[in-house]
Amino acid sequence: MIMNMPHNCNEKESPSRARKRNWNRQCYGEVGERFRFRPEYRHPCETVNESGTPPYSLIDWSTAKEAVLSPLHNLLAPPGLPCLTCGKMISGKVKGYPEICNSCYISIPWIASPRCDTCGRPVGCPDCSRTGKGPRHFVLNRSAVSYNAMMKEWLARYKFRGDESLGSVLSRMTGVAATRLIKELRVKSAPGKFHFDAVTYVPVSEERMLERGFNQARNLAEEAAAVLGSPLLDLLVRFRHTEKQSFKNRWQRLRDLQGIFRAAPGAEDLLQAFITRPTRNRFPYSIFSSESDYLNGERHSSLPIRLLLIDDVYTTGSTVNTCAAVLHEVCDLLGRQAEIYILTWARS
């Protein structure tokens, strides 16, 4: 018979009670010598030594260093950078846009859900429902933002005053819109089965290129192509520069745009080279086609080539429509149909 059993042996001892009993035995000895404290069996949680201070080895030095150096660092650190767009000091960084302040960021008129399914306008759209207008050569347009006074100022600073740091902000915004567009198209088609064969952009004339030194649409297209994982191809050229489009009505624009945009020399060969590449790990499906149209990962020649055309601002759509018509001609030369989608930074 076991003596000194502290509990009824018929009862099953719980694990927590057994641990407690073992620990008491280690620290204080067996029953009978319960109050003889043994300091060598100090519990690991007991961090206070004889002098009442935590043992040196148990101090969290990373926290302690921060506690000492943080006020010093704040005192000596340079002041925050000014906001790229309003000039006020940036107090808290905005995720993805560290160069602009929170106040400017929340003022960006993002178009999260367009009301017009065709042109991507966030408000009621009389243009797309109007009868008697010319043929539309593109499927739809989506824009990152509404072209309000603040966005006009941002674009003018970038486009006409060459503020390239602002151009980087606009490019990232276009990247956001590209992500939204592909998500939307993948929902409309079979999930995960939509991919652009290539991204291209509205070109500027040689004269304008020499004057400005860059094409803002191409810079925006670079970001969109990177986000979408599609090649950026130079498929179009602009033969001459037109006067400022926003001062003209729709018919004047259409007349002026006739013959301005053409396929770049060798555009069809360039496009052909990319659409005949192996399509492993890609999802080259169209919202107008089914999975069975593809054989062993090779594109079926009856399927349309899907291109994404990028521009900075969509006003009446006449510029992108003219470019889309030329892209259709390029695809015709390859004996293929085309689906042209438009992505613009702003919707006017």
Ligand SMILES: [Zn+2]
């Ligand atoms: Zn600001």
Ligand SMILES: [Zn+2]
């Ligand atoms: Zn519309």
